[in-house]
Amino acid sequence: xxxxxxxxxxxxxWTAGLLLATDYFANARRDAVAKASAAIRGRLHRARQAxxxxxxxxx
Amino acid sequence: MVTTxxxxxxxxxxxxxxxxxxxxxxxxxREGAPGSGGAWALAVAGGVAVAVPLWxxxxxxxxxxxxxxxxxxxxxxxxxxxxxxxxxVVTPIAEVVGRVHQTSGKAERESLRGQLxxxxxxxxxxxxxxxxxxxxxxxxxxxEMRAAAWFGRGxxxxxxxxxxxxxxxxxxxxxxxxxxxxxxxxxxRAEELPRGAEPRPGLATGRSSAWRCSAATRTWACCRWTPPxxxxxxxxx
Numbered sequence: 001x002x003x004x005x006x007x008x009x010x011x012x013x014w015t016a017g018l019l020l021a022t023d024y025f026a027n028a029r030r031d032a033v034a035k036a037s038a039a040i041r042g043r044l045h046r047a048r049q050a051x052x053x054x055x056x057x058x059x
Numbered sequence: 060m061v062t063t064x065x066x067x068x069x070x071x072x073x074x075x076x077x078x079x080x081x082x083x084x085x086x087x088x089r090e091g092a093p094g095s096g097g098a099w100a101l102a103v104a105g106g107v108a109v110a111v112p113l114w115x116x117x118x119x120x121x122x123x124x125x126x127x128x129x130x131x132x133x134x135x136x137x138x139x140x141x142x143x144x145x146x147x148v149v150t151p152i153a154e155v156v157g158r159v160h161q162t163s164g165k166a167e168r169e170s171l172r173g174q175l176x177x178x179x180x181x182x183x184x185x186x187x188x189x190x191x192x193x194x195x196x197x198x199x200x201x202x203e204m205r206a207a208a209w210f211g212r213g214x215x216x217x218x219x220x221x222x223x224x225x226x227x228x229x230x231x232x233x234x235x236x237x238x239x240x241x242x243x244x245x246x247x248r249a250e251e252l253p254r255g256a257e258p259r260p261g262l263a264t265g266r267s268s269a270w271r272c273s274a275a276t277r278t279w280a281c282c283r284w285t286p287p288x289x290x291x292x293x294x295x296x
Contacts, residue, residue, distance in 0.1 A: 011151035014181075017174065021181035021210065028147040029139070033061060036138035040131060 061135045063128050072117045076110075083109050148182045176208035184210045189272060199236060204229075231255025235275060244273040 010027060013019035083106060093099045155178060159171045180194040187194075193211035197204040197220065206216035220229035231254055235242055244250055256273075 007151050007154050008147075011147060015151045015155050015174070015178060017177075021185060025147075025181075025185035028143055032139040032142040032147065033135065036135045036142055037061060040134045040138055044131065 061132045061139075063132060066124060066128075068120060068124050072120065076113055076117070079109060079113060080106075144186065148186065152178050152182065173208070177210070180208045180210040187274075197232075199233075202233075204232060204236070228255040228257065232275070242273070242275045247273060 007015075010019060010024060014021065014024040087093070087102050087105070093102050152175070155171060155175050159168055159175060162168050162171060176196045176198075180196045184192040184194040191211065194209065195206050195216050196208040198207035202222050204220035206218065209216055220226070220232040222230055222233055224230075234240070242253065242256075244252065244256065247256075
């Protein structure tokens with residue numbers, strides 16, 4: 001099960017004018033790159049594992 | 060910026076080259092060092108014959124790895140951009156749009172509309188990947204467009220676009236709005252500028268630190284035409 005906020009606290013603070021856009025976007029960009037990096041590398045890792053298992057079983 | 064972890068491919072290639080070189084040396088020296096010039100030439104030719112395929116193979120593997128890494132970096136950048144736009148920009152702005160429509164008080168609605176315009180220019184300037192990007196939201200009212208929200212500049216924009224025959228750039232800007240066109244100029248120094256558009260003074264000589272890229276489009280906000288003009292090089296102020 002997963003549950004979370006659709007609009008995170010930082011985004012709420014930005015839309016309410018409590019957080020500077022420069023700070024908000026710097027953090028958001030950093031988080032997005034970190035999440036994207038983990039997601040893409042995880043996918044590549046799983047794809048490599050699947051392909052090496054496929055090679056192992058095809059022998 | 061996306062960084063990739065160091066690969067061990069080069070280490071493996073060095074180890075492989077070392078092992079092959081050592082094996083070749085042992086094979087050559089097993090029956091004693093070459094005694095004549097011809098024997099030395101033969102040994103050197105054998106060494107070259109062993110080294111060439113190793114060199115070709117290592118080049119091919121390094122190139123393949125570089126291509127894989129650049130594809131990985133591109134995939135990460137595309138994924139990060141999508142997360143940023145959808146999760147960190149569109150979703151919070153959509154929530155404010157919803158609040159504008161849900162709120163009943165006129166004053167509060169006007170306040171939220173103003174907030175919305177500011178959020179849009181902040182998002183536009185922050186997402187366009189340029190250095191020192193500026194964005195201005197021009198609002199059309201009674202045939203004139205005035206800056207209603209801006210980001211990336213200290214002073215308020217003073218440009219007013221009008222339909223006055225003497226205001227050529229104003230007329231062109233209003234035409235963009237009327238026909239729902241967008242205008243994108245990648246480089247105001249390199250491209251031929253459309254009618255009404257003019258770079259800031261000093262830009263042609265390269266002495267100005269002003270912008271080089273410009274984009275403008277029209278958008279709807281709360282049932283009125285309000286064109287935002289991110290990095291408006293068409294509007295020297």
